Amino acid sequence: MSKLSFLAGLGVGYVLGAKAGQKRYNQIRTQADRVWSSGPVQSRVDTVKQTVKEQAPVVAAKLGDAAKSAGASAMDRVTGEDLPPSLHRGTDGHLHADTTGYGPGGERLP
Template identity: 85%
Template sequence: MSKLSFLAGLGVGYVLGAKAGQKRYAQIRNHAERVWSSDPVQARVDTVKQTVKDQAPAVAAKLGDAAKSAGASAKERLTGEDLPPSLHRGTDHRLHADTTGYGPGGDKLP
């Protein structure tokens, strides 16, 4: 019996709370609409819109430069090689060793 009365109380509370919540939501929504459509708020919105339009080319240029730099950096990290100083890529794109320094062989050991 206690479970049944608990569930009934829960159902009544939900229905009453939903109705009260709906009224309060409508009040908040109406107040927000009045504030948004007021002259001072709309004047500020127009100012911000104009500022955004004026600054858009500069922001686009900066974003473009940043994207190019990021792309170049990513390309370098993905395609670049971290070779020791004694190795390099020749004009034929093959690895070449620097034979003037230390390397294998008895005459090149320290």
């Protein structure tokens, strides 16, 4: 019997709460619409929109640079080469050998 009473109370509470909740929700929504439509809020919104439009190219350029840098860094990590000390990749992208000795150390080879 206690479960049935609990469920009945839960049902009544839900129905009454839903009706009161919807009424309060509509009050809050009406007030929020009134505030949003007011002159001071809309003038501030227009100011923010203009600032965003002016700064969009700057932000886009910075994001583009950051993306290129991150992409290059990721590419280096993914395709990174583990070259011996006598080899290096030049700015032209080609491998270059250290020709100052015979391999890793001139003192090691004749």
